[in-house]
Amino acid sequence: MNLPRRTFLKQAFSGSALAVAAGAGLLRPAAALARTWPTWPQAIFHEKKMPVVLHELFGQRPIVQGGLHLHAPLEAENGAVVPMVLDTSIPHPEKLVLIVDKNPFPLVTIVHLSPDALGFFNVRIKMGKTSLVRAYVVTKDRVHTVTRKVKVTIGGCGG
Amino acid sequence: MHIATKMKTRTQQGITEVLVLVNHPMDTGLVHSKVTHKIIPAHFIKTLTIAVNHKPAVITDMGIAISKDPLIAVKLTHAKKGDLVTVDWIDNEGMTGHAQTHVS
Structure with missing residues (x-):
């Protein structure tokens, strides 16, 4: 009984981690654009x-x-x-x-x-x-x- | 810590003014805290980019001498009604912020 629950929690957590990664990924294109000029001097x-x-x-x-x-x-x-x-x-x-x-x-x-x-x-x-x-x-x-x-x-x- | 980023545009006679407000502390790293008697570490926006339809229009590199809660304004030509205007920034701790709006 305990194990599926743990598995579920684990999956839930990795799921949210994925969501965060996707969020960061979404921000990336704009950050990459900024690099068309030199980086912060x-x-x-x-x-x-x-x-x-x-x-x-x-x-x-x-x-x-x-x-x-x-x-x-x-x-x-x-x-x-x-x-x-x-x-x-x-x-x-x-x-x-x-x-x-x-x-x-x-x-x-x-x-x-x-x-x-x-x-x-x-x-x-x-x-x-x-x-x-x-x-x-x-x-x-x-x-x-x-x-x-x-x-x-x-x-x-x-x- | 969440840092709010706000943006709005205003068009007059073909010129679009873009206003950006970020609620960022912009700590210089030179100030002693009166409470802890320690130096408040530097925390400031390094680069802020304003783009129209994902194409950068203005990129500002900032130092520590920009005031707390930076409010900046730039003017753009060639921005049409409905164009997507975005602002993205990154600070010295790697935090980022984003806001977007359409030219009205």
């Missing part, structure tokens, strides 16, 4: 020196001022949530990049754009203290940049 995100970050990201590409808008508050009461809007009308933007000079790790985000996406990105970021915020638009042959100073009253990166 750990070295740049862990880099603490701003010039090194810029060099790693843009290499020898010339950096020119202007061509995009960075909407950021002049003063943020709470450094844990600082709204940022990047907006550009430069044709064929490939990547958008946000950097906060004085954060422990300056690189905030890299946004890869397909030809179907506009040069627009809205996000909320953390800032440890008052700092320059740099926004970049990367095109095939050059990099456009704009800089804003954001004053932070309460930092958002540490205790």
